[in-house]
Amino acid sequence: MFQRAKETAPGPRDGIPGPRGGILARHLTAYEADPAGFLDDCRRRYGDVFRFDTGVVVVTDPDLVADVLARTNRDSVPNANPLEGGRFPTAEQTQRWMDARQLAAPTFRSAALPARLPVVRDALAADLDALDGAWFDPAEACWEICVRALVPLYLPDESPALVDAVLGSFDAARGAAEAAVRVPSWMPSRLRRRVRDADQRVRDTIGPMLKTDTPAGTGTVLEHIRTQPDAVPDDVAMAAMGFTLLGAVGTMGAAWSWIVYHLAAHPEAADRIREEAAGAGGVTGDPARELPYTWAFAQEVLRVRPPAWLLGRDAVTAVTLGDVEVPAGTAVMFSPYLLHHDERWWTHDPRRFVPERWLGAGRPHAPGAYLPFASGPRGCVGAHLGLAVLALTAAHITARKHLAVPGLDAVTTHFGPSTLTPSGMRARLTPR
Ligand code: HEM
Secondary structure, three states: OOOOOOOOOOOOOOOOOOOOOEOHHHHHHHHHHOHHHHHHHHHHHHOOEEEEEOOEEEEOOHHHHHHHHHOEOOOEEEOOOHHHOOOOOOHHHHHHHHHHHHHHHHHHOOOOHHHHHHHHHHHHHHHHHHOOOOEEOHHHHHHHHHHHHHHHHOOOOOOHHHHHHHHHHHHHHHHHHHHHOOOOOOOOHHHHHHHHHHHHHHHHHHHHHOOOOOOOOOOOHHHHHHOOOOOOOHHHHHHHHHHHHHHHHHHHHHHHHHHHHHHHHOHHHHHHHHHHHHHHOOOOOOHHHHOHHHHHHHHHHHHHOOOOOOEEEEEOOOEEEOOEEEOOOOEEEEOHHHHHHOHHHEOOOOOOOOHHHHOOOOOOEOOOOOOOOOOOOOOOOOHHHHHHHHHHHHHHHHHHEEEEOOOHHHOEEEEOOOOEEEEOOOEEEEEO
């Protein structure tokens, strides 16, 4: 049913389609004006694997993307951080991170969530209520709201210090990512220092928490760390507590701001969410089951505006992508945004916002074509939780608030270096 273009334009010498030296060199202005449209044009012109820049290849076929993602940690690593001098992690560093992931993951599994979700819902509700009557930019308010909603999954008690430290670290990393696309990687050493200082503050805040006893039965990440049969190395515990939380902020916050946008843009969907929330009489278990339409709405928002719109892996060995061999050291990029809007991979027109596409019996897309959370060993650890936060937000806003977003048509999409966010949006919530 889903059609692949088998033909790709031949490339120079090494067989990777696209002009020598890459496309970006001569078309930077066109790319910056419309990044996704530009990448889509390249894909039509050169096929599903093309050379984008020196050492950068873009892949737009879901099977090939799935393959690259499945082999992460083995043949490739997530893109090297320019703030760390672009160095690849060592095998030991990767193993430590995987241990930290595994330590935090049980708290986010869907089976564990119903017990902890009421605290997340209450934190979200309190923050939304605090906004009553004020004009706010959802793409700015979202970060703090999301951190405050997630902290109860890590700690049994409120911790304004941890919220502050995580926001500070996120802010420093975001500022550096925005600046790093404009200045050479050797230049922003002041930015690098700011990121390191902010990360240190997270460590200083979490350090004493890791030594404190935590009440049993809270199901928090902290409790999980403290009740391991064998002592957890400090750096693994620190990564599980601090850096999995930090990893959530950008994507979770951006997704949250798009939920607010789409509630305003689709009043008929907002009405249906309100009715569903009223019928459910409050969520007591898993919102995926109790609020199916709201869940579908959140899935559709992540389809049309995936926060991680452009992701990649750095090949540590030569890898074969279809009939193209890319050398070790190549950055292999893919775009969930492109996959989500490519008519070849969807049963119904992907240009339209249709939450109902998620309510049918089968999957509405080719395998691997829906990737808001990526996949494979380095895919998102908080996917179900993320959708739950979005569904609870949509349910609370529609049931309890009037939402005003004037000038919706003027809101644009910012294709940032790390996330996709709405730009130029003002919103106001008032009690219903
Ligand atoms: C709707 C909300 C969310 C979206 C759209 C999202 C998206 C993503 C994506 C696309 C990745 C993979 C990045 C890559 O492949 O390079 C990722 C990784 C990650 N996510 Fe999420 N995420 C969300 C919520 C969360 C939440 C709630 C948590 C935990 C509290 C979380 C924790 C993480 C962590 C720790 C990683 C890093 C995985 C690794 O490198 O091993 N995310 N997320």
